[in-house]
Amino acid sequence: MRVLVTGGAGYIGSTVASACLDAGIEPVVLDSLVTGRREFAEGRVFYEGDISDGPLIDKIFGENPDIDAVVHCAALIVVPDSVADPIGYYRANVTKSLEFVDHLLRNGCTRMIFSSSASIYRAGDDHTVDEQSPLDPQSPYARTKAVCEGMFADIAAGHPIKILSLRYFNPIGADPEMRTGLQLRRPSHALGKMIEAYEDGVPFQITGTDYPTRDGSGIRDYVHVWDLAAAHVAALRRFDALEAGVINLGTGAGTTVRELAEAFNRVVDRPIELVEAPPRPGDVAGAYTRSDLARRLLDWRPRHSIEDGIRHSLEWARIRESRLA
Incomplete structure (x- = not known):
């Protein structure tokens, strides 16, 4: 199997590409390198360019006619930046994705996995959601994901393409x-x-301390990025048999920012000091999944703990500068 991974030189896309390689699936990476890193595409079939570039997409499929599916990870993702530049975010995440799907259809590609976000949900009073929960995105970034999902559903209803949205919670x-x-x-x-x-050696700011959570800080569902990548491999393997159009990818456990900081301090040799600060633009209380759809349909469950995610993040932080030119 060969898979086109857009944004494949970014954080999640490159990890998905690595998981594909380990599973015997050959990734073809497309990335504009606006935020991605060329180093993350080393040793892989790589095309530098934009997802909206029709001639480039035609070239990729012309040179790789055996591409079986697409994993669409290319997007801008920083919530405060989306508040400051909504036009840029809608252009990058929505307009270019529309052009990209048009190019896929022209090249006969019929399978796509879309990197979506749990930030599009309206959480219940208990901060849990499932795939049928109402949507209420609270930032321009989140709204771009919701708009894309609706747009893709309309396209899939009228054209020979199947699109699965994987709604990520909080990768670490x-x-x-x-x-x-x-x-x-x-x-x-x-x-x-x-x-x-x-x-x-400075204090960590807990941004937002008056949310209706058990300790006032925001609550999230922190899922290890390698577990996320494994879910993509499982979805690719089972794609044609899947009937669901949306699957949540989370641990099913809510962790507040204070609890994450406590876990961090259990891992490090020198605890960080915690101070309170106002919420950032676009921040919300948060949510975690109560769904087991990923387990039932993908035979997937997270294997890594929050502490594993913290340790791996710290290990990467120590070597990042030596890996990135």
Whole structure:
């Protein structure tokens, strides 16, 4: 099997590509390198360019006519940035995805897995969601994912293409073999900020402390990126038999930011200090999945703990500069 991975030189896309390789699936990587890293595509079939570039997509399929499916990971993903630049986010995530699917149809590609997000849900009072929960995205980034899902459903209803949306919760960790990890030196999510605070010897800011959670901090479903990648391999293997159009990928356990910090301090040799701060633009209380659909349909369940994710993130942070030119 050969699979086109868009955004395949980014954090999640490169990890999916590694998992595919380990499973005997050959990834073909497409990445504009706006946020991705060329180093993450080394030793893989790689095309540098944009998903909306029709002639490039035609070239990829012309040179790789045996591509069986696409994993579409290419997107901008930083919530505060989407608040500051909604036009840029809609253009990158929605407009270009529409053009991309049109190019896929022209080239006879009939299978696509879409990297979606659990940020599109409206969480219940208990902060849990399943695939049938109402949608209520609270940031431009989240709305781009919701718009794409609706757009893809309409396209799949009228054209010979099947599209599966995998709604990620909160990826942490790195490839356990340290082939790839977070490419950003200063990532904006909670664990990245904890590592930054640890490295710099400064307090970690808990942004938002008045949410209706058990300790006032935001709650998330932290899932190891290698487990996410394994779910993509399982979805590719079972794609034609799947009837669901949406599957949640999470651990099924909610962890607050304070609890994540406590887990972080159990792993490191020098605990970080915690201070409270206001929420960032676009931040929400959060949610975690109560669904077991991924287990039933994909025979998938997370294998790595939060502590594993923290350890692998710290290990990657120590070697990142030596891996990235």
